[in-house]
Amino acid sequence: MRLALSAALVLTTTLTANAGPISFATGWQEQRLSLFSSNDYSFGQSLSMVSNGSVSIAWTRVSPADWGSRGASWSWTVEQSVPPTNLGQKGGDDRNVSLYFVFVPESVAPSLQGANIRSLLGNEDVRIMQYAWGGNHSRGQVIRSPYGPPGQGVTIALRQAGTGSHSENVDLAGDYARAFGGEPGALVGLAVSGDSDDTDSMIRAAIGNLTLR
Template sequence: MRILLSSAFIIASALAAQAGPVSFATGWQEQRLSLFSSNRYGFGENLTLESNGSVSIAWTRVARDSWGSRGASWSWRVDQSVPPTDLSVKGGDDRNISLYFVFVPENLAPGLEGANIRNLLGNSDVRIIQYAWGGNHAAGQVIPSPYAPPGQGVTIALRQAGTGAFNENVDLAADYARAFGGEPGALVGLAVSGDSDDTRSVIRASVGNLVLR
């Protein structure tokens, strides 16, 4: 639901993800989006996610040596799925699992390295690509965020709602150009989320083998 706009916060202070493979064992923290709503995350070799009529994100910072990343790959699995939704509809956009990639202009990245959530609220320089497993959209469709200001955040549909296990490989630079135009700046943050609060459904999912390149 409110995840995409709030994911601009994920470059708040946290331990850094390492270059190349990204560890899910350390450096991740949960960001609640509601006082009474929270997912359950497990951190280790994979990141596991359970969501029961709830929504939140788990986030980490990207180390400086990976700010120039222009591609990513990962594996993910869904054992229990939300129903299909319209990811363009505010308040009706539940999805099983999403990966967020947060970019800022390269010249601003050093100054935001230690920023906290309040410092980042309303930052118009942030650009967010969210890759989603859920909804009822065609694979590869670029969907403007119903929460972020125009031109600041998009969802790219990869898998429709349902169960299974898949490997993904994305071209961040090409998708950034499609979504926003131009070249991406520094990749400063990553996040994972599950969203089941609108449909009051249950998600059981996991993600692993995340590699930046």
């Protein structure tokens, strides 16, 4: 099954000359959000994930050379989907895949180079945008996160719940301005999650060809 998921992602995105590709083979760690709940991640050319009534995050730090990234592109596929949910509802916001972009002010980025994802999520200077495949929202809708400190995080809906394969190309700076106002700082972290615990459903998904620019 994982081989089929990876094959569905083969080179569906055209990279720009100054693009910075992100490897899924090394540097990623899983962060559990619950003691008894964990997704099954497989790291390699792409990141494959199975989520069975569970939720967790796979995350990585961004190299200082890419802290100034203001756009991103990737491909993703879903072979088994959660049902549509309200992504703004705490405890009822299951989604197939979310890709997180973690920003901090440039002035504090050097001091957070060694921070783990829990430290970043608990830092008041952090701003988080997650692009989601799931829910029942219109494309591009900005949804305030019901988790964490108010104003820290948003979900931007890209695909409604369902299966298929798609390529995405997002304007991080433009979306940041819509979500929080102003310019983004340094992009210091990336994360991928699948969330199926509220609906006790199953996700089979993968993401690849992730490029920062």
